[in-house]
Amino acid sequence: xxxxxxxxxxxxxxxxxxxxxxxxxxxxxxxxxxxxxxxxxxxxxxxxxxxxxxxxxxxxxxxxxxxxxxxxxxxxxxxxxxxxxxxxxxxxxxxxxxxxxxxxxxxxxxxxxxxxxxxxxxxxxxxxxxxxxxxxxxxxxxxxxxxxxxxxxxxxxxxxxxxxxxxxxxxxxxxxxxxxxxxxxxxxxxxxxxxxxxxxxxxxxxxxxxxxxx
Numbered sequence: 001x002x003x004x005x006x007x008x009x010x011x012x013x014x015x016x017x018x019x020x021x022x023x024x025x026x027x028x029x030x031x032x033x034x035x036x037x038x039x040x041x042x043x044x045x046x047x048x049x050x051x052x053x054x055x056x057x058x059x060x061x062x063x064x065x066x067x068x069x070x071x072x073x074x075x076x077x078x079x080x081x082x083x084x085x086x087x088x089x090x091x092x093x094x095x096x097x098x099x100x101x102x103x104x105x106x107x108x109x110x111x112x113x114x115x116x117x118x119x120x121x122x123x124x125x126x127x128x129x130x131x132x133x134x135x136x137x138x139x140x141x142x143x144x145x146x147x148x149x150x151x152x153x154x155x156x157x158x159x160x161x162x163x164x165x166x167x168x169x170x171x172x173x174x175x176x177x178x179x180x181x182x183x184x185x186x187x188x189x190x191x192x193x194x195x196x197x198x199x200x201x202x203x204x205x206x207x208x209x210x211x212x213x214x
Contacts (some may be wrong), residue, residue: 006040006059006100008066009151009161010074011114012082013055014090020052023086027054027201030082034058037069040100041147043163045112045198055114055198056082057161059100059149066094095151095159098128102147103139109146109163111170112200115184117193118157127189128152131160134185143172156191163200170197 016023024046031044040059047053060066063075070079078090119127128150138144148162164170174184174195184193 004040004061006149007062007097008060009093009095009097009149009159010058010060010066011055011093011095011159011161012058012078012090013053013092014078014087016052016054016086017088018086020046023054024201026084026086027056030084031056031201033081038065039069041102043109043112043161044201046201047196047198051196053196053198054201055112055196057112057114059097063094093153093159095153098150098152098158099132100147100149101132101135103144105146105165107165109200110166111164112198113145113160113162113164113170113174113195114198115160115162115193115195116157117160117184118191119189120191121156123189124152124154124156124158127186128158130186130189138173143169145170145173167197 027044027046031042034042034056038061040061041057043057045055045057060069066074070081073079074092075094077092078087131148131150135144135148145162145164148160150158150160152158162170164173184190184195187193
């Protein structure tokens, strides 16, 4: 059976209220539980800067499927299945996807990038089309993401979530750096934008990868 195409992006972001090791152990268990639900994709990431944020990015076939799996609270807040005692300052966004792309690569993802931006008035759809075309071009050049989805937050705002094999690949594609990851293509169509980089949380501690310090 062909898996369903995602049409909804859900972002859960929170600040840990306990030490990193305890939080990441709890998130690994939660990720395994969520992976058993009828979602299309799941990525769990952690930041190692002063923000210490954690993010759970999931995509779903539709809102009805998401609500049936997580409960009605999931459209605006933390679902009962997700509630962890280590969560503080949680924020949930559920947005319609403009498109979602996945590419076949042998290496697993290690970096999650979340880009939030605002397009110039009337240019959101043009920007979306250019990002989609540019992502295919990056894939052809062998330095694109493993997956990328772009969700609209009308009238002008959007969120792009992408996964990458390593830090060097994402910097080559976006023109940014680890200490200044905000750079993005097609910026002529944007009024503002911010990017956050997360290390994708491994399933086991032994799979963890080092994070650059500069």
